Amino acid sequence: NAGVTQTPKFRILKIGQSMTLQCTQDMNHNYMYWYRQDPGMGLKLIYYSVGAGITDKGEVPNGYNVSRSTTEDFPLRLELAAPSQTSVYFCASSYSGTSGSYEQYFGPGTRLTVT
Amino acid sequence: GQQVMQIPQYQHVQEGEDFTTYCNSSTTLSNIQWYKQRPGGHPVFLIQLVKSGEVKKQKRLTFQFGEAKKNSSLHITATQTTDVGTYFCAGDNLNTGNQFYFGTGTSLTVIP
Numbered sequence: 226n227a228g229v230t231q232t233p234k235f236r237i238l239k240i241g242q243s244m245t246l247q248c249t250q251d252m253n254h255n256y257m258y259w260y261r262q263d264p265g266m267g268l269k270l271i272y273y274s275v276g277a278g279i280t281d282k283g284e285v286p287n288g289y290n291v292s293r294s295t296t297e298d299f300p301l302r303l304e305l306a307a308p309s310q311t312s313v314y315f316c317a318s319s320y321s322g323t324s325g326s327y328e329q330y331f332g333p334g335t336r337l338t339v340t
Numbered sequence: 341g342q343q344v345m346q347i348p349q350y351q352h353v354q355e356g357e358d359f360t361t362y363c364n365s366s367t368t369l370s371n372i373q374w375y376k377q378r379p380g381g382h383p384v385f386l387i388q389l390v391k392s393g394e395v396k397k398q399k400r401l402t403f404q405f406g407e408a409k410k411n412s413s414l415h416i417t418a419t420q421t422t423d424v425g426t427y428f429c430a431g432d433n434l435n436t437g438n439q440f441y442f443g444t445g446t447s448l449t450v451i452p
Contacts (some may be wrong), residue, residue, distance in 0.1 A: 258440070267344075267428055268383070268442040283439055315382055326432055328373065328385035329440070 226251050228261050229332035237338045238306040246301040246335050248316030256319045258329065258330075259291065261312040268315065274299055275321070306339045311336040313337070344431050354451050356414035359419050361446035363412040370432045372405055372412045373440070378425045386414075386427075408427035419450045 232247045250257065255276045260268040272281030274293040288310060290302040299318075303310060313336050317329040343366040351400050363372070371390045376384035387396055389405035389412060396403045402415045412429055429443040 260442070265447075267346075267444045268430075270441070273439065284441070315381075326371065326440075328388060329375075329383075329430075331382040331384070331411055334382050 229316055229318055229330050231332035231335050233335060237340065238305060240339060242306050243304050245332045246314055248299045248332060249297050250318040251297065252318060253296060254318035254320050256321045258317040259301045260315045262315060266281050308339050311337060311339045344429060344441045344443040346429060346446050348446055350447045352449045353419050355421060356418050359416040359448055361395050363443050365410045365431050367433055369409050373430045374403060374414055375428045375430060376425045376429065380383050381396050383428060396433060421450050421452055424448060
């Protein structure tokens with residue numbers, strides 16, 4: 226299993242540009258998450274999904290959009306990039322059942338700079 | 341809103357010394373997870389605690405979940421250079437369910 230894969234690894238955007246961060250998992254996990262991590266800080270939840278076709282906002286959703294058309298893929302869309310969106314973006318997946326949530330598996334991250 | 345704080349923010353220890361990081365939530369948690377992130381890496385799951393007052397051990401690491409399920413701690417005995425990294429707690433809020441709130445993290449440096 227590849228686990229959670231993210232592309233690209235690095236990206237530089239100009240202010241106002243748009244891009245999509247890709248995330249794929251091959252563990253058949255029902256839950257997927259997008260986090261951002263600013264330098265020296267913890268992770269903040271942007272959006273999450275409990276299954277294909279279902280998404281919901283996290284702590285910091287403004288300026289982002291997501292979709293979940295398949296179990297495997299959970300892309301994150303940035304519209305009109307702003308310098309405040311400079312961060313490292315992590316995608317994660319987990320299985321959650323009747324007993325609750327289980328460990329989250331993280332992708333390697335995408336380092337995004339907006340100038 | 342939900343807040344999860346960790347102290348200390350940074351800790352420098354001599355190799356062989358013990359280390360503890362504390363995690364405090366503003367609300368009651370349904371469970372708590374601990375992660376380790378090496379510099380330049382991604383968070384890696386260490387453990388999950390679910391029950392009030394639960395204590396779990398992994399070799400030199402001891403994890404505790406408070407009786408009120410609002411705080412937790414991670415204790416490392418006799419640190420090694422391989423323990424270097426940032427340790428995060430993440431709580432699953434009783435009210436918000438599937439959202440995990442990560443703590444601010446404790447960065448551990450081990451001096452050989």
